[in-house]
């Protein structure tokens with residue numbers, strides 16, 4: 001499916017514009033079905049966007065928020081994506097939203113993945129909105145180059161679920177939605193910032209293996225158009 005690049009003069013402009021687009025999409029879903037869902041990324045990029053979105057005037061009590069991926073750490077850990085969402089998105093008007101975490105306090109990351117898959121099955125499919133990020137190594141969600149379960153994660157026939165991932169560049173073991181869970185969102189966004197990430201995107205758009213730069217799976221095979229939001 002084709003991708004479209006939306007470029008902004010500043011990160012603040014991007015955050016406001018993306019928040020408006022996401023709020024409109026969630027509101028349209030609520031008007032059509034009485035509920036809406038969004039899966040967001042962690043990392044350093046989405047903070048300003050989360051803060052902007054949290055102020056938008058929509059029926060947040062009808063919105064379910066989850067993460068596209070998470071570290072196997074509790075929510076009070078500084079590296080938790082849940083902590084980032086709590087501090088920046090589940091604030092202001094968005095406090096009324098329901099949050100479904102991927103981290104579960106289980107004995108193993110595999111058990112946590114099973115529990116999270118069961119809990120997330122209550123969220124309607126497909127997601128109304130998915131916001132992906134991208135690392136400098138071309139990973140997205142927790143689809144890391146060299147990842148322990150990368151082939152399974154990227155296989156379009158792998159059922160919608162949360163699986164585990166371990167990789168050198170990942171730090172902690174990870175929990176991640178599979179490609180099949182994310183690729184058909186009504187609004188599928190890749191949010192990246194900085195010249196370095198633009199260069200990584202250009203490389204990913206070239207030829208080469210998906211396993212080397214897993215973002216290629218999204219750029220090449222997502223059934224929804226990929227809306228790329230970029231600011232310097």
Ligand SMILES: O=C1O[C@H](COP(=O)(O)O)[C@@H](O)[C@H](O)[C@H]1O
Pocket residue numbers: 040041042043044045046068069070081132133134135136140141142
């Ligand atoms: O590990 C992660 O990194 C990516 C990119 O993060 P950034 O700090 O470069 O913005 C993020 O999309 C993913 O959700 C996160 O777990």
